[in-house]
Amino acid sequence: MIEALSDACAPLHLAAGDFLIREGEKPTVVPFLLKGIVRGFLFDVNGREITDCFAVQPGIPVMTSADLQAPSPLSVDAMVPSEFLTIPIPEVQRLLERYPVLQQLYHRLLIESFSMHWEMKLTLCRDTAMQKYQWFLRKYPGLVDQISNKCIASFLGMTPVTLSKLRRILREKENPKA
Numbered sequence: 001m002i003e004a005l006s007d008a009c010a011p012l013h014l015a016a017g018d019f020l021i022r023e024g025e026k027p028t029v030v031p032f033l034l035k036g037i038v039r040g041f042l043f044d045v046n047g048r049e050i051t052d053c054f055a056v057q058p059g060i061p062v063m064t065s066a067d068l069q070a071p072s073p074l075s076v077d078a079m080v081p082s083e084f085l086t087i088p089i090p091e092v093q094r095l096l097e098r099y100p101v102l103q104q105l106y107h108r109l110l111i112e113s114f115s116m117h118w119e120m121k122l123t124l125c126r127d128t129a130m131q132k133y134q135w136f137l138r139k140y141p142g143l144v145d146q147i148s149n150k151c152i153a154s155f156l157g158m159t160p161v162t163l164s165k166l167r168r169i170l171r172e173k174e175n176p177k178a
Contacts, residue, residue, distance in 0.1 A: 001099045008091040014038075014078040020062060023075045029086035031062045036082020037146060038062055041154075042074040051155040053120070054079075054140060054147075066110050068092065079147050124157055132156045133166045 012031060014020060020038060021027055033055050040053040052074055055062050064072040068089050087095075096102050123135050136156060137144060144152060144167075153163040 001095070001101065004095060004098075005087070008087045008095070009085045010087075012084040012086050014082045014084070016078055016080050018078050020076040020078065020084075021064065021072045023073065024071050026071050027064070027068065027089060029088050030068070030092050031084040031086045033060050033062055034058055034083040034085060037079040037143065038076055038082055039079055039147075039151060039155075040064060040074045040076050041151075049154060051151045053117075054143065054155070056140060056143060061109060063113075066113075079151070129156070129158050129162055130166055130169070132158070133163065133170075 010029075012029075014036070020031060023042060035058060036056075038055045039051050040055075041049050041051045044050050055076075062076060062084070064074055064076060096106060123132060127135065133156060136152065149160045149163050149167075153160045156163065
């Protein structure tokens with residue numbers, strides 16, 4: 001099984017700003033993030049970019065749908081130079097049929113993804129702006145220094161001005177003036 005997976009893998013390198021997939025395209029590979037930061041985004045009815053998610057954890061599959069055949073509901077781009085190992089979808093399907101342990105892994109990854117997306121959804125729908133930002137800082141340590149405020153604000157459902165105010169409030173709490 002390890003040999004079959006290894007033989008099927010191909011490296012992929014993206015520069016910052018390069019697309020992994022665009023909304024509406026059918027994926028041809030399952031990409032596993034080795035290094036970097038990618039984000040999923042879509043456009044609202046007014047044409048504004050809405051950041052939906054980030055992938056930063058090495059080893060995570062960067063998929064836009066649990067259905068490997070479905071067109072992507074969003075676009076995914078690299079925020080920084082990023083590296084992946086990819087496996088063609090037909091090969092993934094063949095390996096899933098052949099190796100039950102891979103089916104179990106796929107099932108576990110789907111459950112983890114589902115849980116992560118519900119945590120995100122509940123946080124972004126229920127919490128105050130400050131609670132959302134503090135959650136972001138815990139969930140994505142160090143990311144705030146690597147990507148734009150515009151993307152973070154969009155992800156958290158607030159304006160960049162609101163995010164700047166929250167950042168200032170937290171800085172003042174951490175370093176009160178004497």
